[in-house]
Amino acid sequence: MTFDAEELTVKVFVTEKQEARIIDLDEYVIGAVASSIPPEFPQEALKAQAICCRTLAVKRMGIFGGTGCKRQPGFDICTDPVHCQGFMDIEDRQKAWANRYEEFTNKIRAAVKETSEIVMVYNNNPIEAVYHEACGGCTEDSENVWGNKVSYLRRVECIYCKDSPYWNTTKNLPIRELKRRLAINFDDNRTDIKEIPGLISGVNSTASGRIKKIQIGDMVFNGEDVRSLLGFSSTRFTWRVSGVSFQIMGLGNGLGLCQYGARGMALLGFPVDEILKFYFTGVELKQLEKPTYLKPLIGKTIVLDPGHGGDSGGSGPMGLSEGYVNLEIARALAALIIKDGGNVVLTRDKNEYVSLSERVRISNENKPDITISIQQNIFPDDQVGGTESFYYPGDIEGKKISEYIHRELVTALPLSDLEVKQADLFILRETNNPSVMVKVACLSNPQEERLLSEPEFRQKVAKSIISGIEAYYHD
Numbered sequence: 001m002t003f004d005a006e007e008l009t010v011k012v013f014v015t016e017k018q019e020a021r022i023i024d025l026d027e028y029v030i031g032a033v034a035s036s037i038p039p040e041f042p043q044e045a046l047k048a049q050a051i052c053c054r055t056l057a058v059k060r061m062g063i064f065g066g067t068g069c070k071r072q073p074g075f076d077i078c079t080d081p082v083h084c085q086g087f088m089d090i091e092d093r094q095k096a097w098a099n100r101y102e103e104f105t106n107k108i109r110a111a112v113k114e115t116s117e118i119v120m121v122y123n124n125n126p127i128e129a130v131y132h133e134a135c136g137g138c139t140e141d142s143e144n145v146w147g148n149k150v151s152y153l154r155r156v157e158c159i160y161c162k163d164s165p166y167w168n169t170t171k172n173l174p175i176r177e178l179k180r181r182l183a184i185n186f187d188d189n190r191t192d193i194k195e196i197p198g199l200i201s202g203v204n205s206t207a208s209g210r211i212k213k214i215q216i217g218d219m220v221f222n223g224e225d226v227r228s229l230l231g232f233s234s235t236r237f238t239w240r241v242s243g244v245s246f247q248i249m250g251l252g253n254g255l256g257l258c259q260y261g262a263r264g265m266a267l268l269g270f271p272v273d274e275i276l277k278f279y280f281t282g283v284e285l286k287q288l289e290k291p292t293y294l295k296p297l298i299g300k301t302i303v304l305d306p307g308h309g310g311d312s313g314g315s316g317p318m319g320l321s322e323g324y325v326n327l328e329i330a331r332a333l334a335a336l337i338i339k340d341g342g343n344v345v346l347t348r349d350k351n352e353y354v355s356l357s358e359r360v361r362i363s364n365e366n367k368p369d370i371t372i373s374i375q376q377n378i379f380p381d382d383q384v385g386g387t388e389s390f391y392y393p394g395d396i397e398g399k400k401i402s403e404y405i406h407r408e409l410v411t412a413l414p415l416s417d418l419e420v421k422q423a424d425l426f427i428l429r430e431t432n433n434p435s436v437m438v439k440v441a442c443l444s445n446p447q448e449e450r451l452l453s454e455p456e457f458r459q460k461v462a463k464s465i466i467s468g469i470e471a472y473y474h475d
Helices: 025-036 043-060 090-114 175-182 223-230 259-267 272-279 322-339 356-366 396-412 426-430 446-452 455-474
Strands: 009-014 019-024 118-122 169-174 200-205 211-216 219-222 243-248 284-287 301-306 343-346 370-377 387-391 417-422 435-442
Touching: 009 025, 019 025, 025 043, 025 090, 043 090, 043 118, 043 259, 043 272, 169 175, 175 243, 211 223, 219 223, 259 272, 301 322, 301 356, 322 343, 322 370, 322 455, 343 356, 356 426, 370 426, 387 396, 396 417, 396 435, 396 455, 426 435, 435 446, 446 455
Parallel strands: 301 343, 301 370, 370 435, 387 417
Antiparallel strands: 009 019, 118 284, 169 243, 200 211, 211 219, 387 435
């Protein structure tokens, strides 16, 4: 379902002026593009930037299920380019562009209009569409910058920014300046350094300190030759390092879109979709879908963790396997989530053992909105039964989700309420997102084992869990 983008507004915190603004989405994208890329760039490059800016905003916007600006609660995004992305309002653009204001504004407005409602998605979710000025020949893998792997932010070799002023630059720093900026210790007054690997080596001196032989670079000289060739007054000389010359390739952190690379590709005739798919691995360009109250899971990713696969779990008096039950509930729940517009990742899709650490890795790598671990209780006393839910201490959102899900379960199921509890459990502690563990019933209880064996009961469990998830997002 597409819609008029003018219906959407962005809650923006203007960092420079410490003020709040509510801005139409397209107008916001115009200001973000103006702030992030030279307006003189060719149109396809501006269109690529417009899609990046729109996607970044949509990923954060609360109406699309985003978490908003983490630095400024209550706002979708801020104008700090280091934290979210920059923004230039009309007044800023008029000052910066002077008599070219109309020309540049019309150019950017056209790029935004021609890409209206288009965002980049990976697994049907808007991506973190980051960008930088110039990669200097190669973009970077996300884990080398952020510390975690993002599937669509993979290193690509790039020759398209070779004409940029940042392809290869030189920065000369005196040793004393290097010491000051890096707060390091280095005696820059030393003159007793015997060798500088790759430059000066093989030094042979007389007892009085005069140079007899010395290798400079790949040539060996006697002291007199050096004195003569370099115009020294004596062969009794020393040396010290006074500065370092750094060769720098590119500008920025190297993640995502290389803007000068996009310029180079546009000048060669590449269309915007090919430009973006070159820099973002495995993405698709998609028309934005407006989320509705009836489908609050649109754009959400939920990891379902059916615990105790294979022979790792227990079984009931009739021999019903916990691993099988957990997987069947997870499959039923996954179907409901997908029908509701959400995306699902299962930590296992067959009744086999998957280690706790691997299940955590799967969750964290997919960066879900929620992780739900589905398990059953087994007690020595076969008369004990009921439903209980867990969250990790301090996980505020996990606590809320647990309470919503648990309320639906105990309302719908003919089981005792064992309450919502906090617990320091590995799967809850190590996942980097709001996490819940639901222990639906007691497999050791014969009556509850019989219920768990029934497909209708497992479907009722799945419906109760998704009702709890929806209630959480409706709140």
